[in-house]
Amino acid sequence: MSTVTSFDNRPTSVEPKREGGPARWLKAHLGLLPTFAALLIFLAMIVYGEIAYGRILQASTVSNLLINNAHLVILAVGLTFVILTGGIDLSVGAVIAFSSVAGVLLTNAGWNPWFVIVLMVLIGSLFGLISGVLIQFFDVQPFIATLAMMFLARGLASMLSTTPERLADESPMRGLATQFKLVDGPRVNDLVITPGVIIAVVVVLVAVFLLHRTRFGRTVYAIGGSEQSSTLMGLPVVSTKLWVYVISGTLAGVAAVVYTARLGSAQNITGIGWELDAIAATVIGGTLLMGGAGFVLGSVVGALVLGLMNVLITRDGGIRPETTTIITGGILLVFVLLQRAVASRRRE
Amino acid sequence: MTAPVPPAPVPIVEMKSISISFPGVKALDGVDFRLFPGEVHTLMGENGAGKSTLIKALTGVYRIDDGEILVGGQSRRLTGTADAQDAGISTVYQEVNLCDNLTIGENVMLGHETRGRFGINWTATHRAAVDALEKLGLGHLNPRQPLSTLSLAVQQLVAISRAMVAKSTVLILDEPTSSLDANEVEGLFAVIRRLRDQGVAILFVSHFLDQVYAISDRMTVLRNGQYQGEYLTRELPRAALIATMIGKEVASLASLDSERAERDHLHTDEPILRAEGLGRKGSIDPTDLELHRGEVVGFAGLLGSGRTELARLLYGADKADEGQVYFRGKKVDISTPTRGLAHKIAFSSENRRDEGIVRDLSVRENLVLAVQAKRGWARPLSKRDKDAIVTKYLAELNVRPADPDRPIRNLSGGNQQKVLLGRWLATKPELLILDEPTRGIDVGAKAEIQEQVAALADDGVAVVFISSELEEVVRLSDRIVVLKDHRKIAEIINGPGVTADLIVNTIAEEGVPAGADAAWSTPADREVSE
Numbered sequence: 120m121s122t123v124t125s126f127d128n129r130p131t132s133v134e135p136k137r138e139g140g141p142a143r144w145l146k147a148h149l150g151l152l153p154t155f156a157a158l159l160i161f162l163a164m165i166v167y168g169e170i171a172y173g174r175i176l177q178a179s180t181v182s183n184l185l186i187n188n189a190h191l192v193i194l195a196v197g198l199t200f201v202i203l204t205g206g207i208d209l210s211v212g213a214v215i216a217f218s219s220v221a222g223v224l225l226t227n228a229g230w231n232p233w234f235v236i237v238l239m240v241l242i243g244s245l246f247g248l249i250s251g252v253l254i255q256f257f258d259v260q261p262f263i264a265t266l267a268m269m270f271l272a273r274g275l276a277s278m279l280s281t282t283p284e285r286l287a288d289e290s291p292m293r294g295l296a297t298q299f300k301l302v303d304g305p306r307v308n309d310l311v312i313t314p315g316v317i318i319a320v321v322v323v324l325v326a327v328f329l330l331h332r333t334r335f336g337r338t339v340y341a342i343g344g345s346e347q348s349s350t351l352m353g354l355p356v357v358s359t360k361l362w363v364y365v366i367s368g369t370l371a372g373v374a375a376v377v378y379t380a381r382l383g384s385a386q387n388i389t390g391i392g393w394e395l396d397a398i399a400a401t402v403i404g405g406t407l408l409m410g411g412a413g414f415v416l417g418s419v420v421g422a423l424v425l426g427l428m429n430v431l432i433t434r435d436g437g438i439r440p441e442t443t444t445i446i447t448g449g450i451l452l453v454f455v456l457l458q459r460a461v462a463s464r465r466r467e
Numbered sequence: 468m469t470a471p472v473p474p475a476p477v478p479i480v481e482m483k484s485i486s487i488s489f490p491g492v493k494a495l496d497g498v499d500f501r502l503f504p505g506e507v508h509t510l511m512g513e514n515g516a517g518k519s520t521l522i523k524a525l526t527g528v529y530r531i532d533d534g535e536i537l538v539g540g541q542s543r544r545l546t547g548t549a550d551a552q553d554a555g556i557s558t559v560y561q562e563v564n565l566c567d568n569l570t571i572g573e574n575v576m577l578g579h580e581t582r583g584r585f586g587i588n589w590t591a592t593h594r595a596a597v598d599a600l601e602k603l604g605l606g607h608l609n610p611r612q613p614l615s616t617l618s619l620a621v622q623q624l625v626a627i628s629r630a631m632v633a634k635s636t637v638l639i640l641d642e643p644t645s646s647l648d649a650n651e652v653e654g655l656f657a658v659i660r661r662l663r664d665q666g667v668a669i670l671f672v673s674h675f676l677d678q679v680y681a682i683s684d685r686m687t688v689l690r691n692g693q694y695q696g697e698y699l700t701r702e703l704p705r706a707a708l709i710a711t712m713i714g715k716e717v718a719s720l721a722s723l724d725s726e727r728a729e730r731d732h733l734h735t736d737e738p739i740l741r742a743e744g745l746g747r748k749g750s751i752d753p754t755d756l757e758l759h760r761g762e763v764v765g766f767a768g769l770l771g772s773g774r775t776e777l778a779r780l781l782y783g784a785d786k787a788d789e790g791q792v793y794f795r796g797k798k799v800d801i802s803t804p805t806r807g808l809a810h811k812i813a814f815s816s817e818n819r820r821d822e823g824i825v826r827d828l829s830v831r832e833n834l835v836l837a838v839q840a841k842r843g844w845a846r847p848l849s850k851r852d853k854d855a856i857v858t859k860y861l862a863e864l865n866v867r868p869a870d871p872d873r874p875i876r877n878l879s880g881g882n883q884q885k886v887l888l889g890r891w892l893a894t895k896p897e898l899l900i901l902d903e904p905t906r907g908i909d910v911g912a913k914a915e916i917q918e919q920v921a922a923l924a925d926d927g928v929a930v931v932f933i934s935s936e937l938e939e940v941v942r943l944s945d946r947i948v949v950l951k952d953h954r955k956i957a958e959i960i961n962g963p964g965v966t967a968d969l970i971v972n973t974i975a976e977e978g979v980p981a982g983a984d985a986a987w988s989t990p991a992d993r994e995v996s997e
Contacts, residue, residue, distance in 0.1 A: 332586025334578060337569075341577055344566030351564040352629070353549035354578050411568035 152461050153405030153454060154417035160403075160450070161424050164431065172434040178302060178310035180430065186298075186311070186381065188426035189319040190215075190374040194397035195404070195418040196326045197370030200363045202401050203330070204342045205410025206254070206261040208364065210246055210268035211371040212393035217276040218242045218375035219385035222292070223284040232291045239379075240372035246272055247368020251361040265364075269394070276387040283386040286379065295380035315377040322370065326415045335359060343410025399447055400425055403454050424450070477540065479504050479636055479668045480525065480556070485534035487520055494520040497534070498694045500687055502637060507659060507669045509679045509700070512689035513712055513770050513935065518672055521689070522639055525670075526558050527551040539636075557630030561642035563622045565614055565629070572596035572610025575629045599628045603658050620651035624658055631662070638662065639670045644678055656682050674771035675952055676705060676975070690714050705975035706968075709769075713935075736760065737796050739898055739929045740812070742781065745790035750776035752954040753790055758898060758929045763920060765944030765961075766933040767970050773953035774933050775817055778900045781931070782814035783807035808841050810898075813891035817903035817933070823887050824875045831857050831871035833886050838893045860889030865915060881912025888919060899923060900931040905939060917943060937967035949973050 168175035194211050201208045222239040226232050246268050253264035286293060295314045302310035330336035338359045341349040350356050379385050404421030406413025428446060432438045480502040487495040495517045502508050510518045523529040525536065527545030536543050538554045545551050548558075565574045572593045581591035596610040603624055614622060623643055630638050640659070644652045659682060663669055673679055679686070680700060688695040688711045695711050703711075738757040746753035751773040758764055766774040779785040781792070783801040792801050794810050801807045807814065816822035824833055835853050842848065848856075861869045864885040866878075875883055884904055891899060901920065905913045920943055924930050934940050940947060941961065949957040951974050959965055959973070 328586060334580055334582075334587070337573065337577055337580065337587070340569060340573075341566045344568035345564070348564040348566055351548050351558065351560065352577055353547075353552040353633070355549065411566065 151405070151414075153458055154414050154420070155405075156454070156457055157404050157417055157420045157424060161420050161427065164424065164427050168427070168431050168434065172431070175430070175434075177308050178304050179308045182309070182311045184423060184426050184430060185316045185319075186296075186313050188422055189313070189315045189381075190378040191393070191396060191400060191422045191426065192319045192419055193322050193370050193374040193377060194393060195400040195422045196322050196415055197367035197374075198394075198397045198401045199326070199404075199406055199413060199415050199418045200330075200339060201261070201367045202398070202406050202408060203339050203410055203413055204360055204363050205346065206360070206363065207265060207398070207408075208247075208250065208367045209262065209265040209394050210250060210272055211367060211374070211397060212390035212395075213269040213272035213276065214243050214246045214368060214371040215375040215378065215390035215393065216385075216387055217246075217272040217279070218372050219379040219389060220276045220279045220284060220387055222375065222379060223286050223385040224279055226286060226290055226292060227284070236292060236376050239376050240369060243372020243375065244365055244369040246371070247365040248361070250368065251364030254364065255357055255360050273387070276389075279387070281387055283384045285384045288383065292376070292380050293383055295377065296383075313381070315380055318373065318377055322373065323415060323419055330415060335362065339363060340411055343407075343412070345411075396425060396447075397422075399451050402458075403450060405454075405458075407458055408455075476503065478502055478537075479539055480670075481537040482521070482525065483535045483537070485521065485524055485536070486532050487524060487529055488532055492692075494692050495524070495531075496692045498689065498692070499697075500525075500694075501697065502668045502670055503685075504636065504668045505663055505666045506684045507663050507671050507682050509671045509673065509683035509686040510689065511679065511686050511708065511712055512695075516689040516712070517692040518689060519641070520692070522558065522641055522670070522672065525551070526556060526639065552633050552635070555634065555636040556639065557633055557635035557637070558639040558641060559623060559626045559630060559643060561645055563619060563626050565622060565626055567613070567615040569614060570611050571600075571608055571614050571617065571625055574614050574625060575599055575610070575632055577629070579632050595632070596628075599632045600625070602631065603628050603661070618651075620647045620654065623647075623655065627658060627662075631667075635667070637668045637670065639672075641672050642674070643671075644673055644675060652678065674769065676708075677952070680705070688712055706971055709971050709975055712769075713937075738793075739795060740781065741793040741796075743791045743793070745777075745780055745787050745792060747776065747780055747785055747787050747789075750785065750953060751780065754955045756781075756948065756955070758931065760897075760929055761924050761927045762945045763924045763930045763932055763943050765940035765947040766931060766950060767937055767940050767947050768950035768974065770935065772950040772974075773955075774948075774950045775902055776953065777948075777950065777955070778814065778902050778931060778933060781807075781898075782812050782900055784814060784816075805840075808837070808894065811894070811896050812898045812900065813837065813894055813896035814900040815887050815891055815902060815904060817906065819880070819883060819887065819906075824883050826876040827874055829872050830861075830866070830875050830878065830886055833875045834860060834871070834890050834893065837890045841894050856893050860886075860893060864889050864919065879908070879912075881908035881916075884908055884912065884916060888916065892923075896928060898929045898931070900933075902933045903935065904932075905934060905936070913939075937970050941965060941967050941970070 165175055174180060197211065198208055218239045221242060222235050225235045225238070250261075250264045250268050253259040253267070254261050295318070298311040298313055300309050300311050304310065330339060338349065338354045338356070341352070341354055342356055342359060346356060378389070400421035401413070401418045402408060402421070403424055404414065404417030404419065406417060425447060429443060432440060432443055478501040480500070482498065482500040484497040484499060485495050486493070486497055498517065498521060500521060510521065512518050520529060524531050525545070527547045527550050536545060538556065543554055545554065566577070569577070575596040576592050580587045581595055582588060583591070593610045597606065600606060600608050600610070605621070605624055605628065608621075614625065617625065627638065643655060647655065659669055659671070671679070671683055683700050685697065685699055686703065686708070687697045688708065690712060736759065738759050740758045742754060742756040744753040744755065754777060766777065768774045776785070780787045781801070783803050783806050786802045791798055793799065799806075799810055801810060801812070804814070820826070825836065831853065834857050835848060838856065839848055857871045860866070861871065866882050866885045866889070875886060878886070888901075888904065904916050917939070920930055920932060932940065932943055944961050947959040947961060947965070947970065948955055949959065949970060957973050959969070
């Protein structure tokens, strides 16, 4: 039998490991670059805020950042799954509106509040499932399928009610927004946490486990790399893509519960444009819109970047709040360009 | 012809009278196929013979209409790649089907990751990947490197490792060598032999005859979706194999003599087009070529030999990455079809449906398309000019029905081809390249097109004529350029004694066949012989 020695002196073969050095490490992990950049921007914003306005790096600000953005983090996690496969989900904002209006109405109608919470989550799952079925079995573009779901959910929410529906203060759902003091700081500078934040943290941890420690997660990345190859490798592409949309929908339901609990009311116009915020968070966090590369933790950082930006603009007082979207757009553009640069470097 | 191989022990795969139909085509018609453990079995046949269809039936991509597939003696209904993999059948495709956003190790182990209490155990998974790679002599690869850092050849071996991790007993290699250089092919073959000795059944598909003879133990030949026979490689000479593939007995091939009298080619004049070392990486090796006025030059070779690729370079449909082209002695740049057209070169593609006709436009619009393109959109043809062109060519080429307003998709293939020919003739080309102008059209139209080609040459146009039908090439050409494995291997001046058989032998043996010295010259000594 002949031996395969000729591969060792192939010029195009892998370079030996001994070159070493950070440059080489970075080259092998170019995919991490956008996520690092997001982290860097986040830290820079904190430093800038601390210097310019002060009182950024303190317990109460951090607590508020987490509490006010828990729902966005949950949405961004869901979209990370979808975008990693190369898809998109535009329905999540509208699903939140429908789920929360329905939830508040049913609670006020005297249904068991815990049952209602489960139902709110399941409403999200159902919308995700329908999107997934449309995409997978009826060959509808993800953009179009989820756009249809977005209109459907928004319309259903408006049919239920067009005025803000208040949730009774004593409702157990509001308990999810109860603030627990972890650290009792001086004056109002306390580190507080809500069950909503804990839910977000659990969602993130489960997502990290799913994506990096299960075959399902690896299939998600593989589909994003090449759906055709994944099919030819015998991976369960169909079921995985279905699950991805179910996960995104379900997390929209979870976000609806967390948000409704915090606000204590629901309205049919809630969540307009939130799907875009979540997509922006995901992209800023380093997930490639083409799929196949990115990290859940990056999306969390992306969501917090958006949240912190709002805080800084509020603190400044001189910046008109309307400019928030312009700044978001600017940051997004920078990150998309960064991704393109990384992608072209990779191709070399 | 050799006798069929006597049955050996137990085949791991047995396909019995498999039939698959697509709308209007019977892609496979009662094909038998057997694959034994520990052998390399080649599937031979020209493009469209049904090789890929058979492979796709075996990998569960296509459902079979009729017949039975036995894997390990058990009848299986394969419903998809995953299902075929469960049955132990893995495929490595021509374009490597791995995910280049993942690492080497992830690709090898995808779907087979080692799992522990906390989900995937990456340390163990990467160790398993290294083990699998080591078995193919790739132990030096770092499984944590991105796949994209590897050359295509090594990626292919990674794909094979992956198939072995899936515990495959049957490995299908579909055109694995088409983008590898000679060294890389050697490496791949070493791996194939290693696996064969371990008892893996390997189904190998390649257009390269030399490689097929180097690696395979047995072959099954298909033609037009039909089973032609199963042979031991050592018992089937190349000429016999080619004859089986293209469907002519060697004897009958030999009897077909050239019908074209040797003509005076006026080779003293300057060639219309001269190519020096014209080549493009991965499609055709550097080639020298001269084309003269009033001469029909046939390109002969099997499908995939590089004949279409060379023609595309001459027209500028593909961009050459080396070599020069001289047009009437002047160095020119033909890197785009527009430039080709400007130098009065016309190219009619072999792919009539996708690169030829515009289906929904009328015959009239299809006819004037190239003339209009040549004039540029700023100078539209007048209605009178259009009508003149249309009337002239519909009559000259005998297009039926002669209705210029009918959508071209409603015409028969032969008449579509005539319209295409007319489209290029209307540009008054000095060099006309016809790639498979007679494929899939009826006998009558075929004869008419052949007559047109001869008439054009008499009018002083240089014609390059490409056809899979060697008889046709021999009948029409003044000179025949023989191509094989993306290389020009010979140039034959047509005349008495030149037959399709001679060309088959040339391709098979790649040497000067005995008894043909007078008509034969290699590119190097051609100048001397003239």
